[in-house]
């Protein structure tokens with residue numbers, strides 16, 4: 001019980017506390033007027049809000065589309081297309097995130113919405129691939145046993161295939177989140193805002209304090225999310 | 241009960257049919273064992289019966305009804321299926337695995353629980369120990385038994401069992417086979433059973449269907465198969481020592497009636513009597529039982545010489561193994577070889593003494609038949 | 611929540627606009643412009659490409675040396691392994707922009723910053739794969755080698771590393787592809803390479819430049835992925851590739 005509390009609340013709070021401490025210290029002790037002007041609570045909150053907006057919207061969309069798409073492609077009627085998609089997705093994942101954002105900028109222009117859309121599409125890939133691969137990887141004999149016992153296809157999907165594929169789907173989600181959090185810091189280059197804003201501002205005015213603030217919050221967000229999903233992963237899978 | 245007419249399956253992209261024009265009828269309450277070399281179409285035949293595979297041609301009748309016209313889901317819910325690869329669900333506990341079909345049929349919870357505990361004990365898995373384990377924590381043989389329990393939990397009138405005891409050790413296997421036969425005597429399910437073990441086939445079956453390259457070579461009772469194999473293929477399959485294989489066919493209880501051996505001695509029998517009976521005995525040994533006719537032990541000539549008391553109850557030797565009356569003669573032979581004696585005592589389920597059979601008795605059986 | 615839904619809605623409307631813009635872009639002949647740009651500035655692009663490759667290959671060599679060493683060491687000290695792998699995991703999870711930003715106060719703007727950040731990033735895949743590659747060897751093989759009187763040193767170099775090589779190579783491949791992408795971002799802190807085209811293209815609104823940079827980086831990444839994939843296959847013992855992750 002105490003351990004659970006520590007794992008789920010204690011450690012996350014410590015991480016958030018570190019970030020908060022750095023921000024509070026920096027805002028209250030600006031070394032010069034430039035930092036004082038550019039590093040305010042208001043600004044920090046704004047970029048955090050933007051950042052979370054980028055993550056939440058793109059990840060929610062990507063999860064829905066990725067999982068649904070993966071399930072659909074794993075159905076026997078679309079399975080062949082699924083295998084082709086797998087190859088395309090693998091190549092797509094090799095394309096660096098900066099290149100993806102840049103290309104979307106050339107097509108759609110600047111802005112938050114463009115950044116969200118690019119992140120959304122980019123994050124679909126690992127989720128789609130892992131959902132497909134996870135379901136595809138369920139041993140044929142297990143499906144056949146289920147069919148042989150008179151289970152209907154939909155029941156087999158929900159009671160057998162998805163639960164068995166679940167750890168792999170979650171691993172895909174985890175990959176997507178890590179990639180997404182990383183790419184979200186690049187959104188600033190195409191006018192998408194977020195924590196990258198602070199870093200880029202800091203770099204352009206040569207103020208390490210602003211850079212470090214942006215970097216620390218971004219890093220802690222990423223580490224925290226990865227940590228939480230990792231812990232959830234451990235809890236969920238009791239078998240094997 | 242199950243009738244296959246001209247059943248044929250050609251897999252997509254294959255030229256040769258996996259099953260070709262198969263005609264087979266299994267009567268209600270019978271066990272039909274399919275045997276034949278690997279790849280001869282046994283599994284394919286089974287999967288057509290529960291319509292996991294759609295036949296390319298031919299008919300399947302179940303209780304006179306055309307199975308190909310029935311709703312496959314309904315059909316399968318009433319056919320217990322033990323898949324060759326076992327196919328346990330790795331993310332479910334043993335309990336959940338076995339409860340699958342009852343849950344699909346939405347039985348009440350406590351009835352499911354009772355039934356699951358029941359079948360688990362039946363296949364020799366202690367529910368308290370195994371219920372909450374996951375399949376990954378079981379040995380191959382244990383998993384296979386879960387597979388059997390899962391198929392029979394809802395008491396389906398028909399069972400398809402694809403090598404259900406393949407991964408079980410010989411001792412447990414013999415136990416499961418006997419258990420299976422005992423249950424079968426009571427419930428009379430119609431069963432199609434695949435095995436590679438010809439001894440198992442002879443022991444378990446009412447009829448044996450020998451297949452080869454997708455075709456039925458011979459369908460006969462085990463005894464007919466042994467005495468009149470259709471061709472060389474079949475006689476090679478059943479092996480050289482066919483007379484010994486007959487021992488699988490006969491239960492101990494059947495010959496006990498014929499062999500007329502003197503009754504066992506009570507514990508309070510005096511030396512005189514023991515000596516007399518020892519002299520008369522063809523195996524130079526007498527059996528000692530208690531007042532309730534429970535087996536106590538045996539007395540041989542040497543035991544009498546070195547006797548340590550007045551009555552038989554004081555100096556008998558315990559026996560290391562016995563057979564039950566529903567065991568086959570082959571089981572009896574194994575026990576004799578194991579304990580290194582020319583006889584074995586037979587007891588019933590309540591350990592009451594039923595009689596003794598000897599190597600000589602077995603020899604007579606083999607001789608009579610051939 | 612309303613705000614989020616609003617954002618989501620906006621984003622998908624943007625997608626709609628995007629399809630229009632592609633059509634418009636086609637009108638303006640952006641593809642033709644890009645081809646034109648590439649042919650005009652092929653020398654510059656080539657130079658940046660070589661710079662990019664140099665950065666990646668140099669860091670890859672450094673990173674693989676360090677990571678394989680760490681991986682081997684922790685394969686002997688189980689208690690150390692989880693901690694080290696945990697640290698590597700954290701390093702890789704840190705957004706690349708943040709990592710580069712951390713390096714700037716320490717190493718200033720330039721090539722060094724890029725190299726250090728890239729090395730830190732590539733630790734996890736190679737360390738982890740070296741570790742698991744060695745740990746997951748059939749213990750019977752190592753036992754047999756010991757039984758034949760081989761020293762631990764010889765077992766490491768003659769048995770463990772060669773057998774774990776396919777798994778290690780898979781890690782190197784992951785690391786390399788990742789590095790190519792991050793190297794592009796590192797251009798922002800002065801590490802050079804094709805990223806420069808993307809960044810100056812964005813700041814000048816010069817679309818052909820951006821496309822040339824983005825496509826160039828992608829091609830390098832895909833090419834590396836394929837080359838190393840075949841490398842993996844060649845290295846694998848008797849054609850048996852084991853994936854380790």
Ligand SMILES: Nc1ncnc2c1ncn2[C@@H]1O[C@H](COP(=O)(O)OP(=O)(O)OP(=O)(O)O)[C@@H](O)[C@H]1O
Pocket residue numbers: 251252258277278279280281282283284285324
């Ligand atoms: N799903 C399938 N698709 C294509 N061919 C198949 C399929 N299942 C079986 N076959 C082929 O059909 C033939 C019969 O296979 P089947 O599985 O029925 O053999 P079996 O008698 O059960 O063998 P075993 O004793 O090895 O289990 C084999 O040649 C096999 O390769």
Ligand SMILES: [Mg+2]
Pocket residue numbers: 282283284324402
């Ligand atoms: Mg088979």
